Amino acid sequence: MSQRSVNPRPVSRPRLYEQLVQRLCEYIGDAGLGPGDRLPPERELATALGVSRATLSQALVAMEVHGVIEVRHGDGAIIRRTVVEEQVLAMLRDRGNRHEEVIEARQALEVKLAELAARRREPADLAEIDDALTQMREEIHTGRRGVGGDERFHAAIATAARSRLLSRMMTEIAPLIAETRLGSLSQPGRPDASLAGHEHVAAAIRAGDPDAAATAMRDHLRLVSIIDSEE
CATH class of the missing domain: 1.20.120.530 (GntR ligand-binding domain-like)
Structure with a gap:
C-alpha cells in the first residue's frame, strides 16, 4: 500500500504581543500584585520591557478582553484577577481561532x-x-x-x-x-x-x-x- 505524502505543518511562532502578555503575567506574579492593584504607567512599562507603546497597548487589550485587567480612562490598568500565563495564552489563541x-x-x-x-x-x-x-x-x-x-x-x-x-x-x-x-x-x-x-x-x-x-x-x-x- 502506498503512503500519501504529507508535509508537517510549520510550528507557529508566538506573536510579539503574546510573548509580552506572558511577561506581564510573570511580572504580576513576581511583584506580588493582586486584584485592585495598578500596573505601572504604559510609558514606564514599555521602557522597562523594551517594546513600543503600540505593542504594549495590544497586549493590555488582550488581557482586558479576558478580564485579567481593566483599563480605566485616566486611571491606568487595574488588575481584576490573576491567572497563570499559560491560561492567558490559551485564551488568546482560542480568541484568535x-x-x-x-x-x-x-x-x-x-x-x-x-x-x-x-x-x-x-x-x-x-x-x-x-x-x-x-x-x-x-x-x-x-x-x-x-x-x-x-x-x-x-x-x-x-x-x-x-x-x-x-x-x-x-x-x-x-x-x-x-x-x-x-x-x-x-x-x-x-x-x-x-x-x-x-x-x-x-x-x-x-x-x-x-x-x-x-x-x-x-x-x-x-x-x-x-x-x-x-x-
Whole structure:
C-alpha cells in the first residue's frame, strides 16, 4: 500500500504581543500584585520591557478582553484577577481561532437586522440610535474607545428590527461580540472610523432604505473584522 505524502505543518511562532502578555503575567506574579492593584504607567512599562507603546497597548487589550485587567480612562490598568500565563495564552489563541466565526455570525445577523430596522423603525428607535451615536462621539472626544456607545448603537438597531428570534440570537453571542468590539476599537484610528460607519448605517435606517442599510452594515462589519497584529 502506498503512503500519501504529507508535509508537517510549520510550528507557529508566538506573536510579539503574546510573548509580552506572558511577561506581564510573570511580572504580576513576581511583584506580588493582586486584584485592585495598578500596573505601572504604559510609558514606564514599555521602557522597562523594551517594546513600543503600540505593542504594549495590544497586549493590555488582550488581557482586558479576558478580564485579567481593566483599563480605566485616566486611571491606568487595574488588575481584576490573576491567572497563570499559560491560561492567558490559551485564551488568546482560542480568541484568535474564533474571531472569524464571530464576524461571520455578525454579518449573517446584523446585516439582516439593519435591513429590517430600516423597514420597521419608529421615532423612538431613531431617537435611541441618535443618542447612541452621541454617546460614542463623547466617549471618543474624551479619549476613550467608544465601546459603550458602540454597544448601545447595535442594541438599538436590534430593537428597531423587531425580530425576537434574531435579537435572541444576538444575545446568545453577545459575550463573543464584546471581545471583538474591544479588540477592534483598540486599533489606531478605529473609533473614528467605526463612528463614521455607524453614521452611514443610521442615515440609511433614518431614510427607510433597507438595501442601503444592509450595505452600510456589511461595510461596517468588514471594517471591524480587521485586527492588526504586530509580529
